[in-house]
Amino acid sequence: MSYQAAENRYDKMIYNRVGKSGLKLPAVSLGMWHNFGDVDLFDKSRAIVTRAFDLGITHFDLANNYGPPAGSAEENFGRIFEKDLKPYRDELIISSKAGYYMWPGPYGEFGSKKNLTASIDQSLNRMGLDYVDIFYSHRPDVNTPFEETAQALDLMVRQGKALYIGISNYSAEQTAEISAIFKELKTPFIIHQPSYSMFNRWIEDGLQDVLSENGTGTIAYSPLAQGLLTDRYLDGIPEDSRAGRSSSPFLQEDQVHENIAKSRALNEIAKRRGQSLAQMAVAWILRDQKVTSVLIGASRVAQLEDNVKALDNIHFTAEELNEIDAILNESKK
Template sequence: MSETMYRAAPGRYEEMAFRRCGRSGLKLPAISLGLWQNFGGLDSYETGRAILHRAFDRGVTHFDLANNYGPPPGAAEEMFGRVLASDFKPYRDEMIVSSKAGYLMWPGPYGEWGSRKYLLSSLDASLKRLGLDYVDIYYHHRPDPETPIEESMGALADAVHQGKALYVGISNYRAADAKRAIDTLKALGVPCLIHQPNYSMLDRWIETDGLLDVLEEGGAGTIVYSPLQQGLLTDKYLDGIPEGSRAARGSRGGSMGAEGVSDARLAKVKALAPIAARLGLPLAHLALKWVLRDPRVTSALIGARTVAQLDDSLDALKGNGLSDSDLHEIEKALSTG
């Protein structure tokens, strides 16, 4: 059966809020779509395609990928490349497509981390899977403790000079290393556009580490991932760990962070629930509004298993932001446990 022709919604930019990324000329949607999970080779192509269509129809112009997203690694880029070719080709100039490299992609000493060989080889492979001549943003996915930062940042700068990336960024860098990366890129004539750290009400290391201050001083934007703490900051955990959830399957740490689904975290979630209820919000909306309260946060990355789940997350942008009194009440709730 041939795929039906996609036409983007005419009013796709009417409701989305866009934020300038650091001191660059680029704006990103306040909520971006990450393809970390649910877009791999084991997932339904048609479901993923429908989510991508709906996201773009609602003003999500930024689609975040990485070389290892799947499973298997590379599958998310292949899936997105297929949708680009069949549906999104007329809209390519309206989109920001990002990818990353840093985690394991192939065996041997050149298949991960931050060497020039790995970063540039991986970018070529990503472009082939995506069916693109360039990505809009190319990230170093994690710092490499054994490769000089000058080499890793030099590879990113060369990706721009070669026309294979319009902008570059870093991910999972602590403040001190982020400053070194930003300064190194600046010296090479290629600004660091953006940093992608994890950040949520339950994981606030970027505040205590001073990362937000470093990024602001360096003119870089911030796009935060896991703002819902892998589903913990949603209504489904208010009555404990639900059957069938990642936590119930034994993922008490892992992608939910070092603390996982601890009793202390569950206590904080339950303390936040009355605040969300008073504001007439689902807990997930409260969590997304909270990470976006800081103007230094350019965008929040969300995932989605279904179109309905995507719509629910994007609805967090509706209504007012959080007031100072709301934020004070949230701080009190987060001191619980």
């Protein structure tokens, strides 16, 4: 059965301008870091992607190494694109990245021109695309001059392989340095993708100022702190959870124990707002318009729909924000 996008897909979604560029992103974007690899059910992945578009999520965020195995998320997205989304290509913002380990040898990671050039070609091939809308340097490379990384990314735009350029996981100082190079090159560098959540506020210590000064947008990943800012761990650690699996590289048992009291206190505020903890966590990131979009993941359609409902209430009173800050700062004492 062929997919037909919902006619009302743009009725409720909020779209925010990316920095000073002409591009707008949905306030909630779909990240494909987990749940879209070959280890996952393709039909479930397809259902999540098409439902996301029906909800007004036009932005799908990938990277060359997403899976597992690495590359399979892009391949599966390419299958979904070919089957369902191809007629809507001009409505979609599709992004990818390169910089983390992808293939063996000296050229399979980091920020050299050799790696980045090969990576975008591989990504376009896996997804069956002529271009991506945003291509990111996934992490800074301290052993490659930023001039080389920036020039390689600039070349992608001039070759028509990417419309816009972004960076991810760069510090405030690194962002300022490469921003200056992009300005000289006149590269359409428009966005930074950092991790950001109530429990991980590092971007407030300088990075947001640099991005604001340069007119650069922000798209936040891991807004739910790997599940800590959901109802998953409010009553302890379920055996089938990330933290319950000793092999998980993303969330450890001690992190849950350290934060469970804060999660419970934050959940009480969320209840008063008529939201789940996850919904409030997403809304909080969008609270002051410094962040353009929040990247959410989803392992099922119902989870996606639940997180998008965060947009029903993204406004906070001063009292709520002060109460949240008090809870978060208490942990630092």
